Each structure stands twice: as structure tokens, then as C-alpha cells.
Amino acid sequence: MTATARQSRRHLAFEEVGSTNTVAMEAARAGDPGPLWITAARQTAGRGRRSRSWVSEPGNLFASVALIDPAPADALGNLPLVAALGVRNGLAALPYATKPAIAIKWPNDVLVSGRKAVGILIESERLPSGRMAVVVGIGVNVASCPSDTPYPVTSLAQEGCRADLAAVFGCVAEGLEAALSLWDRGRNFAAIRLAWLQYAAGLGAPCRVNLADRSIDGTFTDLDEAGRLVLKEPSGSVRTISAGDVFPLASADAASTYGHVAAQ
Ligand code: BTN
Numbered sequence: 001m002t003a004t005a006r007q008s009r010r011h012l013a014f015e016e017v018g019s020t021n022t023v024a025m026e027a028a029r030a031g032d033p034g035p036l037w038i039t040a041a042r043q044t045a046g047r048g049r050r051s052r053s054w055v056s057e058p059g060n061l062f063a064s065v066a067l068i069d070p071a072p073a074d075a076l077g078n079l080p081l082v083a084a085l086g087v088r089n090g091l092a093a094l095p096y097a098t099k100p101a102i103a104i105k106w107p108n109d110v111l112v113s114g115r116k117a118v119g120i121l122i123e124s125e126r127l128p129s130g131r132m133a134v135v136v137g138i139g140v141n142v143a144s145c146p147s148d149t150p151y152p153v154t155s156l157a158q159e160g161c162r163a164d165l166a167a168v169f170g171c172v173a174e175g176l177e178a179a180l181s182l183w184d185r186g187r188n189f190a191a192i193r194l195a196w197l198q199y200a201a202g203l204g205a206p207c208r209v210n211l212a213d214r215s216i217d218g219t220f221t222d223l224d225e226a227g228r229l230v231l232k233e234p235s236g237s238v239r240t241i242s243a244g245d246v247f248p249l250a251s252a253d254a255a256s257t258y259g260h261v262a263a264q
Pocket of ligand 1: 018019020043047048049050054061062063064118120138
């Protein structure tokens with residue numbers, strides 16, 4: 001393990017861990033005041049959203065940051081959008097042979113040229129002290145991406161990015177720190193929402209939202225003031241959705257706003 005103190009950023013870099021999210025949460029439980037970044041060259045038990053595993057090939061970025069009481073509890077639901085915006089902006093600062101479109105698919109996948117290149121997993125826990133520990137875990141496909149995923153994926157290398165892992169980590173961490181600062185502990189979610197909408201994949205286009213128990217088709221028309229996805233169904237009724245997986249449905253609008261549309 002190596003520790004770096006680049007300006008004020010606290011960062012522990014490991015060769016191999018089960019999951020950087022687990023290590024970051026253990027640090028918070030042990031009393032670390034945060035923010036503390038954990039990275040690892042390899043994960044043996046990387047976790048994704050909805051209890052899926054996250055394929056963790058060496059050469060990709062596995063980073064988690066432990067935050068203690070980053071905002072009042074009622075604002076924490078915004079964090080996926082804050083994190084996605086920060087990571088998106090971090091990736092946009094990297095050098096590419098030809099700058100690709102870098103978009104955000106609700107709530108917090110980052111797409112490069114319409115394909116998923118980043119996954120974000122946020123976990124939180126109330127500590128015995130009463131404080132809330134929140135871990136933002138970020139997996140970036142830097143050198144490679146998995147095959148046989150149910151959605152299109154890519155890596156930064158495949159998109160012509162010439163940065164090494166250390167540079168990707170630096171930009172991702174800076175991007176996230178800047179977004180957290182703009183968010184201002186939840187007081188300025190309005191600014192996050194506007195910036196997020198600027199990079200939204202699929203805005204105005206038809207999509208399918210897979211909920212825990214069913215799917216709903218409609219047009220993604222907006223984010224509401226709490227960051228929920230606003231979906232207009234073909235019947236004209238409007239729903240707000242707080243959790244789900246969004247897939248574009250083939251159409252000219254979807255093709256232009258995602259950059260790529262998976263067959264459904
Ligand atoms: C997703 O399912 O899209 C979220 C994937 C999150 C993966 C990252 S890799 C670093 C951190 N450690 C983990 O075990 N998961 C997150």
C-alpha cells in the first residue's frame with residue numbers, strides 16, 4: 001500500500017483488495033474523518049449496483065471515496081447525480097485523439113460515445129457515533145471492458161484516450177471534488193441538476209425503465225427538482241421514478257442523444 005498526499009487529497013493505494021468500497025467503509029467505521037480515497041490495482045470481489053458483480057481487470061480504475069456526513073440525510077438522494085456529473089467532467093478533461101461525446105445515463109452511468117465506460121456504486125451506513133458514512137465507488141474501464149454485458153460498453157483506450165491510470169484517477173477525483181463543492185452539501189442541487197441535464201443521454205427520447213418488479217416505456221422528459229427521472233408514458237400520464245435501469249428504445253431521437261442505441 002502507498003499513501004499519497006497530493007495537495008490536501010488523502011489517498012491510500014493498494015495492490016489488491018476485495019472491493020475498494022469495502023476498504024473505504026471499514027476506514028469510516030474505524031473513525032477516519034474522510035474524505036479518504038482508496039484505489040486498488042486489482043479487486044477480487046468488485047461489486048456493482050443491484051448486487052451484481054463488477055468485473056475488475058487490472059488496467060482499469062477502481063476507486064472509492066469515504067465521506068462522513070457529506071450532506072443532511074434528506075439531500076443524500078442527490079449524490080448519484082452529483083457523482084456522475086463530477087466523474088463525467090473529470091473524464092472530459094483527459095486527452096483524447098478525437099474528443100468523444102461523454103454523457104450521463106440516469107442516474108449515474110457515464111457513457112463515452114454512447115457506451116458505458118463507468119459504473120458508480122454508492123453505499124452508506126449510520127456509524128455508532130450517529131454520523132453517516134457514505135462511500136462513492138467508481139469503476140472506470142480504462143484499458144479494457146467486459147464482453148457479454150446486457151448493454152453496450154467501452155473503455156477509454158478504445159475511445160482514443162491517451163491518459164494513464166494515475167492521470168485518470170487524478171481527473172476523476174478532481175471532477176468529483178469539484179461537483180461536491182458545487183453541490184454545497186445539498187444546498188445547490190439546482191446547479192447540479194442544470195449541469196447534469198446538459199449532458200443527459202436520452203433526454204427527449206423513448207426509453208424503457210426496468211424497475212424492481214416491472215418495466216415501463218415512455219419518453220424521458222426531465223429530471224425533477226429532487227433528481228428523479230420524469231417519464232411521459234404513451235398514454236400521456238407522467239411518472240417520476242426514483243430507482244431503475246434505463247435502456248434506450250430504438251428511434252432517431254435516441255440515436256442522436258445516446259450516440260448509440262442497443263437493440264432491445
Ligand atoms: C455499476 O453497477 O454500474 C456500479 C459499479 C461500481 C464499481 C466500482 S469499482 C470501485 C468500487 N468498488 C466496488 O466494489 N465497486 C465500485
